[in-house]
Amino acid sequence: MSKIISLCKRRGFIFPSSEIYGGFGSGYDFGSLGVEMKNNIKKAWWDEMTKKQENIVGLDAAILMSPKVWQASGHLTAGFADELVECKSCHKRFKADEVKGKICPECGGELTKPRKFNLMMKTLVGPVEEEAATTYLRAETCQGIYVNFENILNSMRLKIPFGVAQIGKSFRNEITPGDFIYRTREFEQMEMQWFCHPKQAKKYFDFWKKERIKWYQNLGIKKENLRIREVAATERAHYAKQQIDIEYKFPFGWKEIEGIHNRGDWDLSNHSKYSGKDLRCFNEETKEKYFPYIIETSAGADRSFLAFFCDAYQEIPGGRTKTTKPTKEVEVLLKLDKKIAPIKVTVLPLVRNKFELVKKAKEVYQLLKPHFVCQYDELGSIGRRYRRQDEIGTIFCLTVDFESLKQDDLTIRNRDTMQQERVKIKDLIEVLKEKLED
Ligand code: ATP
Secondary structure (H helix, E strand, O other), X not given: OHHHHHHHHHOOOEEEOOHHHOOOOOOEEEOHHHHHHHHHHHHHHHHHHHHHOOOEEEOOOOOEOOHHHHHHHOOOOOOOEEEEXXXXXXXXXXXXXXXXXXXXXXXXXXXXXXXXXXXXXXXXXXXXXXXXXXXXXXXXXXHHHXXXXXXXXXXXXXXXXXXXXXXEEEEOOOOOOEOOOOEOOEEEXXXXXXXXXXXXXXXXXXXXXXXXXXXXXXXXXXXXXXXXXXXXXXXXXXXXXXXXXXXXXXXXXXXXXXXXXXXXXXXXXXHHHHHOOOOOEEEOOOOEEEOOEEEEEEEEHHHHHHHHHHHHEEEEEOOOOXXXXXXXXXXXXXXXXXXXXXXXXXXXXXXXXXXXXXXXXXHHHHHHOOOOOEEXXXXXXXHHHHHHHHHHOOOEEEEEOHHHHHXXXXXXXXXXXXXXXXXXXXXXXXXXXXXXXX
């Protein structure tokens, strides 16, 4: 993990938040490459849900909602509080189910009995503090979908079953943030809520379980690093009738990256009760009035980011190219899927002290820039530059060499095979588009 964290910082994927002030809690900022990569993950998820799958529409709800929403959802009462124990000596808190025995794992002090601790982040809304209303930063994006259920159903003329997809920030006052961006207090979720007849809930639960695992695999995550964990009734979220976690084998162990929940009618029936608005559906044919069940797929954009990154990270001792004098250097290859990789193409003049080469390479860069996320790099030897690009997962390096000046072409180097082919500059955009497509 320490190598991954340092690569993330050095190459502009992820920085610690407020670093010049000594950092802030478990916050992180996504750098220039990080934001490209995270956007790619979110786009791949959005396209999967709203384009590939049937009958799913989007939503972007507000982060601040009426506090009544959180009463109805159960977040302010029973459910959304972790059982915690505190060390009487160093005052560190731990999740009760994570410590065995009564001794503090940090300092050996005595632990308190477990107590509840609410994870919702409070804030004040209104300009005058004394009169301001207390509300909360949302702890999950899905409540925005439930309270808009009727709006979406009517405005989009939908029929059960259908889904609503949303990507956005959520906030939880986690007691034990850590493992880099794995557990933070501010994070992004990619959630899809599938509304269906109660009798079909089991069928759709199984359907979405398969689809979601496939999504990670199609984007390059190795099969052996993914598994499904059935969550026992005693461990489930307060709203869940059935729950599985999709887990990834991180360097710090098998951990959840996505939860799939059968939320039953918990949400719509509670929002009906608390708001006084009947959110039941009516089936014209059977004359049945019922609360649809909700199957939820809830993924973390940050946790998926970390899983994609860890899975793609490879170290090659001695380097990737065979030379007569073997180097001892370890080379890093970030074998990200072409959809996820932040930089698709980098343009390199073979050497930088030849004016014509640099001029031509810059022209190619300008040509490609509007079409692909693209870099230009002229610093250092060509081998060193290829390694720099391999380390950030760039799919293709385009090298302008002396031949290019005569032939109006260049070489395309494939990151994974290191094979090079010559392509005419006039055909470049089309060739690259084709290569970068599915
Ligand atoms: P955990 O048991 O790890 O606390 P959870 O079961 O509470 O997670 P859910 O409420 O099911 O998580 O949230 C769905 C997804 O949102 C998780 O699978 C994860 O990807 C993401 N997520 C939840 N909490 C965090 C967090 N603190 N930091 C980053 N991502 C998170």
